[in-house]
Amino acid sequence: MEILAIDIGGTSIKFCISDENGNIFNFKEYDSEAKKGAKHLIARIIQLIKMNYKDFQAIGISTAGQVNNEEGSIIYANDNIPNYTGMKVKDIFEMNFKVPVVVENDVNAAALGERNFGAGKKYKNFLCLTYGTGIGGAVVCNSGIYRGFNGSASEFGHMILYPGGRKCTCGFLGCYEMYGSTTILVKKALEVDKKYVSGRDIFEGLERGNTELEKILEGWVSDVVYGLVSLTHIFNPPAIILGGGVMEQDKLVTLINSKVKELIIESYSDIEIVKASLGNKAGLLGAVSLISGILR
Ligand SMILES: [Zn+2]
Structure with missing residues (x-):
């Protein structure tokens, strides 16, 4: 067909x-x-x-x-x-x-694409987050999507990470995506140098050993990780799949994986944090x- x-x-x-x-x-x-x-x-x-x-x-x-x-x-x-x-x-x-x-x-x-044809093939249950303009989320449960009461579940981007923090497009203050989205990473990097207009430019800058940029990445990764740690404790998933252009950087996903494991409660540490594979x-x-x- x-x-x-x-x-x-x-x-x-x-x-x-x-x-x-x-x-x-x-x-x-x-x-x-x-x-x-x-x-x-x-x-x-x-x-x-x-x-x-x-x-x-x-x-x-x-x-x-x-x-x-x-x-x-x-x-x-x-x-x-x-x-x-x-x-x-x-x-x-x-x-x-x-x-x-x-x-x-x-x-x-x-998330369903990854479940059936990509990085999620070996898992019946996992979380999927995509980092871009905002942060999107999906919960795959028994190989299907958990939708919530009226189809609006898994808005991980609007978890409140810093109460009273930056104003989000949703109207709340301090949402996860106002700290962990690629938009925010780029915005911070642009303050260092106007040439860092995308995730890729930032990682090229890091390759050249820009210490100011390293600091910015460190802060951003820390915020990304805190969100993932909370989600791990809530869902206890066997895996979290990270998507969005910025997560195509292997080094970044490895770094996030190790930081999450440093922070989470030990009994959750079997979790695998992997990058999406379908682009x-x-x-x-x-x-x-x-x-x-x-x-x-
Ligand atoms: Zn929000």
Whole structure:
């Protein structure tokens, strides 16, 4: 069977065709033009599909925003995609393409992708965190997603790390993502030198032995680690998978792993902290597993 997988983000839209085993072909990526609003975005996706793809038997969608998985609608999306909140994504695509459609939040989808095709293959239970503009979280429980009461569980980025601390986009003060996101690391590094505009630049700077930068990284890693330590104590998972571009640095994941183990209660120390292995295809492969899931 041919599954059309779509990954809808604030900056890009990705597409591919896949079989049930996650063999991807015809991968394409486009600017999402999300700032023009959800209506434009969805119309653009439909047009791109009609242009590039036919003969698929189901559509799996991984998308930014909180998703009502049963209805395939958007419970809440921030201003990265204006007017996306409330959109009935599943209905729209089913009406246009007359095939079954499943919709899932992007971090949950990435976690499912890792579970079925990537770093999570050997675990039935694990946590997945992605570090980027914010910090996304997912709980994989018995190989499925733990969703919470109304589908909004696992907002690890909004755990309060420092009460009364920095103001978060969610309105609270001191959230984890205001200290541990890649955005914050880059913001701090930019104060050292304007050339550090991405995680990659920062790690190149560290290779050259910039001590100021080392200090910044140390502080940021410490905050990342405190979040992970709390989550380890709450969930007692066998593994935590770390995703997001910055976590592609092996050295960083090794450092985080050793710091977590220094701090956690000893009886939790069997935990494995590993990096995600699917890169920017995790969401797409998660969308594929959603479809394989309903077919089983
Ligand atoms: Zn927050």
